[in-house]
Amino acid sequence: MKSVLSCIQPTGDMHLGNYFGAVKNWVDLQKDYKCYYGVVDYHAMTMPYDIKKLRNNTWELIFNLLAVGVKAENLFVQSLIPEHSELGWIFNCFCSYGQLTRMTQFKDKSSQVSESGSDKYISVGLLDYPVLQAADILIYRADYVPVGKDQEQHLELTRDIAGRFNHSVGKEYFVLPEGLYTETPKIRSTADPLRKMSKSAGEKHYISLFQDEARIRKQIKSAVTDAGDAVEGKMSEGVYNLFELLKISGGAQAHESLTHDYNAGNLKYSDLKAATADQLVLLTDQFKDQKSDVVKNKKDIKYQVKQSSAEIRKRAQETLREVKDLVGL
Numbered sequence: 001m002k003s004v005l006s007c008i009q010p011t012g013d014m015h016l017g018n019y020f021g022a023v024k025n026w027v028d029l030q031k032d033y034k035c036y037y038g039v040v041d042y043h044a045m046t047m048p049y050d051i052k053k054l055r056n057n058t059w060e061l062i063f064n065l066l067a068v069g070v071k072a073e074n075l076f077v078q079s080l081i082p083e084h085s086e087l088g089w090i091f092n093c094f095c096s097y098g099q100l101t102r103m104t105q106f107k108d109k110s111s112q113v114s115e116s117g118s119d120k121y122i123s124v125g126l127l128d129y130p131v132l133q134a135a136d137i138l139i140y141r142a143d144y145v146p147v148g149k150d151q152e153q154h155l156e157l158t159r160d161i162a163g164r165f166n167h168s169v170g171k172e173y174f175v176l177p178e179g180l181y182t183e184t185p186k187i188r189s190t191a192d193p194l195r196k197m198s199k200s201a202g203e204k205h206y207i208s209l210f211q212d213e214a215r216i217r218k219q220i221k222s223a224v225t226d227a228g229d230a231v232e233g234k235m236s237e238g239v240y241n242l243f244e245l246l247k248i249s250g251g252a253q254a255h256e257s258l259t260h261d262y263n264a265g266n267l268k269y270s271d272l273k274a275a276t277a278d279q280l281v282l283l284t285d286q287f288k289d290q291k292s293d294v295v296k297n298k299k300d301i302k303y304q305v306k307q308s309s310a311e312i313r314k315r316a317q318e319t320l321r322e323v324k325d326l327v328g329l
Ligand code: ADP
Pocket: 008, 009, 011, 013, 015, 016, 017, 018, 019, 020, 021, 022, 148, 185, 186, 187, 188, 196, 197, 198, 199, 200
């Protein structure tokens, strides 16, 4: 069976964008692949972060992942497998400094940090992040990495590191991982459909998977419908986003009949919003139920995920042993 590696940072709440754009794909991939899914807490340290919240966010994310259908045995916590950072260090020495400084995500993220003295600075970790990511991927010698456009450059770097490593040690040790391009929707903020749904933009710009029904309904009801033109036809970005949410949350039938209304020029936005909210409530109710089961068994779940991390760690240790030998350590 081919293997897949994917990671997610514990940065807090999980929203519809995270779910439809990434996590739902994780759930689906479990059917056909051996999956390694990492909650990457080392990565969460690369931007200014709250030390008091990190560990909690890590477990909260794990509870959320389990609630939406990710299997415990596929999950690991990155910092429970220190071999990631050890391989990352070795890869540092097989990665060109110039190439790292050219990563667009580094440019984006470093521009979000205004260097101002002792507590705000662009960390070396932020620059080095894609090297640790290369270690995350290659340590399990995964065949595929699901990638969105924003991660393509990092996967390319991973392939370059693997290639340079192989060349240096004179052996085709690492198989160059391939991107797994699955079509995932980009969900927009309902408050501002010109930007993507995102936590970093603030509360009104995302809809959490686990928030109460009233708040979901309120956010959909107040969704902006007249901003921008979506790519397809003349439909606005906001309306397109609602149609998209309706469809992917399981409302194919309502989607069809409301599209019909739209094309006939008599769609009432209030109908579209009501149908979308209904469908989202239906979907998220299920997640909330599963989440409440999960949090009832916090202790067991933590134990399980520590066990699965220990199991997955064996694979990482094997790779690291071979790598150290190959590089003369
Ligand atoms: P956030 O900080 O908003 O939670 P991240 O940037 O940490 O989002 O992304 C986590 C994952 O969720 C990534 O795989 C990303 O591509 C996906 N994702 C985030 N926001 C969206 C969105 N609005 N639409 C689709 N996918 C998204």
